[in-house]
Amino acid sequence: MMLTKIERRIGSLMELGILECPKCRGIFSVEGRSLKCQSGHTYDFSKKGTVNFVLGYGEENYSREMLEARRKLMRLGLFRGILDSIAAAVIESGIPDPVILDAGCGEGTGLEYLYGKLEENGVRARLVGIDISSGGIMIAGRTEKDILFFVADLGSLPFGDRSFDFVINMFTPASYREFRRVLKPHGKVLKVVPEREHLIELRNAFGLKEYSNEDIVAHMAENMSVVRREKTMSVFDAEGHGEELLLMTPMLWGKTEGKSALAPGSVTVSSSLFVLE
Ligand SMILES: C[S@@+](CC[C@H](N)C(=O)[O-])C[C@H]1O[C@@H](n2cnc3c(N)ncnc32)[C@H](O)[C@@H]1O
Ligand SMILES: [Zn+2]
Numbered sequence: 001m002m003l004t005k006i007e008r009r010i011g012s013l014m015e016l017g018i019l020e021c022p023k024c025r026g027i028f029s030v031e032g033r034s035l036k037c038q039s040g041h042t043y044d045f046s047k048k049g050t051v052n053f054v055l056g057y058g059e060e061n062y063s064r065e066m067l068e069a070r071r072k073l074m075r076l077g078l079f080r081g082i083l084d085s086i087a088a089a090v091i092e093s094g095i096p097d098p099v100i101l102d103a104g105c106g107e108g109t110g111l112e113y114l115y116g117k118l119e120e121n122g123v124r125a126r127l128v129g130i131d132i133s134s135g136g137i138m139i140a141g142r143t144e145k146d147i148l149f150f151v152a153d154l155g156s157l158p159f160g161d162r163s164f165d166f167v168i169n170m171f172t173p174a175s176y177r178e179f180r181r182v183l184k185p186h187g188k189v190l191k192v193v194p195e196r197e198h199l200i201e202l203r204n205a206f207g208l209k210e211y212s213n214e215d216i217v218a219h220m221a222e223n224m225s226v227v228r229r230e231k232t233m234s235v236f237d238a239e240g241h242g243e244e245l246l247l248m249t250p251m252l253w254g255k256t257e258g259k260s261a262l263a264p265g266s267v268t269v270s271s272s273l274f275v276l277e
């Protein structure tokens with residue numbers, strides 16, 4: 001018998017056994033198409049097998065248009081170099097069957113790419129993505145790959161203590177207290193932070209001031225120890241994708257209406273991957 005997507009996702013979830021009620025930290029059991037904790041908090045599975053743990057108060061500031069534009073460019077390889085360095089960090093760790101959380105996974109392309117890359121290298125990882133944007137998770141849930149996606153707040157994760165070998169946190173705010181709680185004792189945070197030159201052509205075209213990651217890096221160093229810092233830089237040919245480029249980044253919100261002629265033909269992608277413990 002063919003299993004439905006929900007049944008497959010429930011199967012993977014039960015096998016992993018890491019879910020915990022974000023409201024009361026109780027254990028869930030599956031009742032039909034819902035998760036119910038010991039105190040009665042109930043969350044339903046969507047048709048795509050995703051679950052919304054923030055019910056109604058998720059931030060919807062990422063429009064469908066923005067998410068689709070970002071998805072298209074990511075699928076064309078916009079952040080491939082960054083994702084390859086994340087994959088390399090996981091592979092080099094030698095941890096068998098690593099359990100990995102992407103905290104702020106957006107529309108899920110990054111995790112899907114990682115799934116393929118790890119599989120190619122013989123690593124059978126269990127991948128879980130959460131984001132506060134229900135629109136993002138709805139798109140991410142389209143995947144046929146064995147990846148679990150949830151709408152959740154990274155400041156109150158629906159997972160038990162010591163659940164993950166890695167927490168990825170790419171171009172997204174962090175909650176180090178929560179990351180430390182859900183990491184196993186040897187676990188690492190893989191945090192991607194933009195560098196000054198990141199998308200600089202877009203900044204220049206729209207007269208935005210120079211970017212600095214100083215505050216983010218200082219906050220990180222106050223909360224965790226930096227095991228390694230690895231900078232990647234590449235140039236992405238955006239010819240024919242100007243519209244998507246202007247739509248995909250929050251820094252240009254409200255600034256691009258009628259200005260598609262300003263889209264640069266290529267953009268610099270520059271960031272650092274921090275391995276934290
Ligand atoms: C710039 S996007 C990056 C998405 C993805 N990591 C990528 O690189 O394409 C930032 C993401 O952080 C998410 N986010 C912001 N605050 C969050 C929170 N408190 N909990 C979970 N996700 C959050 C947003 O919804 C958004 O998808
Ligand atoms: Zn509960």
